[in-house]
Amino acid sequence: MNNRRSFFRKSAALGMGAFGIDSLFNQLHAEHFSNAEKYWKADSNDNEDYWSVIQDAYTASKSEIIILNNGGVSPSPLAVQEALEKYNRAAAQGPSYYMWRIMDKGREPLRQRLAKLAGCDAEEIAINRNATEALNTVIFGLPLQKGDEIIGTIQDYPNMIQAWKQRQMRDGLVYKQLSFDFPIENDEQIVKAFADAVTPNTKIIHVTHIINWVGQIMPVKKICQMAHSKGIEVVVDGAHTFGLLDYKIPDLDCDYFGTSLHKFLSAPVGSGMMWIKKDKIEKIWPLLCNSQPKSADIRKFETLGTRSFPIEQAIGEAINFQEGIGSKRKQERVHFLKKYWAEKAAQIPGVKIHTSLKPEFSCAIAGVSVDGMKPEEVDAKLMKDHKIHTVGINWENIHCVRVTPHVYTKLSDLDKLVGALEKIAKKA
Structure with missing residues (x-):
């Protein structure tokens, strides 16, 4: 009888999914997000204490490599990873039932x-x-x-x-x-x-x-x-x-x-x-x-x-995670991250930025190139020598390295990118 009750509770929980009071976002992140609001300063870029809470919600923020190709595919925060694992484990117990009759x-x-x-x-x-x-x-x-x-x-x-x-x-x-x-x-x-x-x-x-x-x-x-x-x-x-x-x-x-x-x-x-x-x-x-x-x-x-x-x-x-941050706040943050590194990189001799830095014309993605080097060469150098993952672009009339931060990207990682570009440009 206890096993039967457990079975139906499990089925009901899967049916509610992310939209019940026991969502994984609520369990893992909601309290931290709520507490982080005390760090928020309106109309200021000095909100690193707030964003450090968001960064910690992504396991990718602790990766051995600096991930700056979020324009390809972005890593998921912990709540999404664990939700996927939970649903996969449940489906494995009886795919035709849990997938088609519950999920x-x-x-x-x-x-x-x-x-x-x-x-x-x-x-x-x-x-x-x-x-x-x-x-x-x-x-x-x-x-x-x-x-x-x-x-x-x-x-x-x-x-x-x-x-x-x-x-x-x-x-x-x-x-x-x-x-x-x-x-x-x-x-x-x-x-x-x-x-x-x-x-x-x-x-x-x-x-x-x-x-x-x-x-x-x-x-x-x-x-x-x-x-x-x-x-x-x-x-x-x-x-x-x-x-x-x-x-x-x-x-x-x-x-x-x-x-x-x-x-x-x-x-x-x-x-x-x-x-x-x-x-x-x-x-x-x-x-x-x-x-x-x-x-x-x-x-x-x-x-x-x-x-x-x-x-x-x-x-x-x-x-849930998106709404926990807010779309406007997220857009402004990601644009700030792009502008943060790109403005510094633009001052390096031999480095060129191929993207507008104005928020009405760009947000996350920016292209960068180093004089005398092919995009794939710069991309390879960033990865091999600095463990920074980007992507070299050669498409029609566009030739640059695409750099794309996300909300989990740390300013210290972008400083490392700028430092790496400076070293590469000096040797080019």
Whole structure:
């Protein structure tokens, strides 16, 4: 009888997941976060005591290497790690029961919480595995015809570029790519470039909210307003902005949006989200088969077959963590971290910063280069000699090392980065 009661208590706890009073965030971090508020000084950058509490919530802050490639994938805080382990252990006791009869019931509460964070209707949110899956669903699901034009850029993410090229090959679409020389601190210059490329056949504009190579924030809302005035729809790649910038998806005024939750939201690797404006859901074909492909129900995009329910449910603890900090505070902190190291690095002879330092044009990501050295050489030197993990970028007209801090990044680690760049530049 006791075992039976324990079994049902365990099942109920799994069903509540991250959204009950016993969430792992509440157990591990909530009290520390609450106590840290006494250290917070409004309108001041001198809040290192507060941020040290946030840093301690990430095991990655104690890594043997300095992780500055959070633009690729971010580590999760302890609560998310332990949630994933908890759900995996439970699923291992009987996957077909715990996954499909217990954890599966957690998808609707999760959808509601994601919608709250995104500032939209929960009936516009589909939960999937990453931005590539979300945006490919839209790209291949749009009912476009031969001769219809799509406008993107050569600086978009490769998986999105290849998806549009594949539709061009398959369906005879016309895919046009603009090229920009970043950084650009003039929204109108970017909007005009898109507007000038529009023809009567243009049906879609594809915009990357933050250019992943160098961190340029694109003027998405202005592009959307221009596009809508001409009867054109807009697809937004928000892989690097959701969980980083303080905005609500409807405020962008776009039609379709996809993101990865394992970047700045710090959810488990392999978690993503798609948003489609409610009145457009019906016309988009699912990427994977569904019994009602023309349905107006957003859930038709979640027919993924067997997938990781533990990963999906652990997203909830990442949302708790995000809300524990606050989106505005988080954006301002990460921008401060980027500016902190980049301003110092820019003073080093032979070192160049390839990203605007103004908050309206960039946030976390910045590109850096050293005269006389290839990006991959600088990247290798940082790792081999200084145990600093970045990524060398050689893409189209962009050649630099991408550096991306996160809220768990310490100022002392960024000081080490600047010192390393100075040593590398002297030897170049």
